[in-house]
Amino acid sequence: MQKEEMELSPLEAKVRDAVRALPELQADPDFRTGLAREFASGRILDRPPAVPKPAPRWHAAVRWGYIPAAAAILVVAFLIQNRGPDWTLIQASKHGTAVVAGQVVDLASAEARQAFRPRAEVALSGDATVTLLDPGVMALQIAPGTAARLPNTPGRWFGRTMRASLNEGELRVLTGPDFPGHRLVVRTAEGEAEVTGTAISVWRQGTTTCVCVLKGTAMIGTDEADMEPIPAGKRKVMFGEGKKPEISDIAPPHRDGLIPFVKRVEPYLEED
């Protein structure tokens, strides 16, 4: 043996010596004699292999990365399949401009159709109004003078919560027949509204947020602990300076904005 001894503990040295002291084991003499004859004569090739070749091992494939690669492809494919459709622009006023994700978009142009991507920051100026649709699920109207971040469109199987934020102006929401199972949360500095199947408007100016419910019920509050159901025909107003929120009847200007919006987009939601 080559002199490459490792530093061993006394016990390990004893183990090593014990292995070295193991006696040679003798094979069955008949087996030995028969095999010697067959080997020398070449007849050994007539024998089929005694040890079958094992099937390829999965972990060898894993080692070479086939399974991780396949898994990654599946995950990517799944994520792509899970992704909901982008927002569809169904209506935009002919006048006014929009700044979407930092780019000025002419609402009368064809490029406006592609501009309103999920999670994009949007600011409308002048009297520009934009209505977006996720077919069957939800319609969203951005009122003139609004600065907001668009919600993501919901995933098919998971990631079904949509989140939007409103800095200023008004967002109007109408949910469609495919909305159940989804959630939309619209957040402002003063509070948030959780939509689970309804028609609402969320309006913000200065440090005041007003959420008006036209249909169904929405959960509205300054934070998660404060959320309470607000029924149709009511509104909740939240203030930014520590003032207590107020619940009252729906504000006529917001109701008057919601009614034509609902009337206009309902057919789009129903037809899908």
Next chain:
Amino acid sequence: MTLDKESLQARSGEGSPPSSSPKEGGGRTSLSRSTLEMVRERNPRALSMLFEFYFERIFGLAIRLLGDRDAAQDVTQDVFRKVYRAAYQLDPARDPGPWLMAITHNTCRDVWRSRAYKLSRKSSPIDDLAGSAVLREKGDTPEEAMARTERAQRVQEAILKLPEPYRSVVVMHDYRGLSHEEIATSIGVSYAAVRKRYSRALAKMGELLKDVL
């Protein structure tokens, strides 16, 4: 063809009694170059010499690695079958020992991976590999011989309790006398990995055998 004296002398180490050094193998005595050249040509007498010279080493490695006499015989048969088929690849300038040990180890690995072997390990006890006869050395009392036999049995059981990568390294190094470098080449892992496995194998066996060593 004539077989040279060197080759015949090389056989004289066979069947030597247990000692505290590893059994012969690796880069020690070997068949002569001329014999190995004839093995390449599948000369029956040279093949016979190769068989006689290496049979015990191959069978011994297989049975220590597998703990099963029948499986070891199967492996030995397959090793010689493979050697016959690949005889033309043999390099007469080098000791074929490590090559044969590598084939033996790889064939044992095929056995380990076979479903039949896994099932048999679950259902049947380990063969009495200390030998059916009591291991008796000169001057031993019957009690000493019995203790020696029992100890060898425990050592073999401890070997078989090792995970296969550790088992291969400790048996090939200490029982068959291959260097860590030869083992690394044989089983296709790095030298550092062999040393690490060897160290862990000894530590694990130490735990298993501390009451008898």
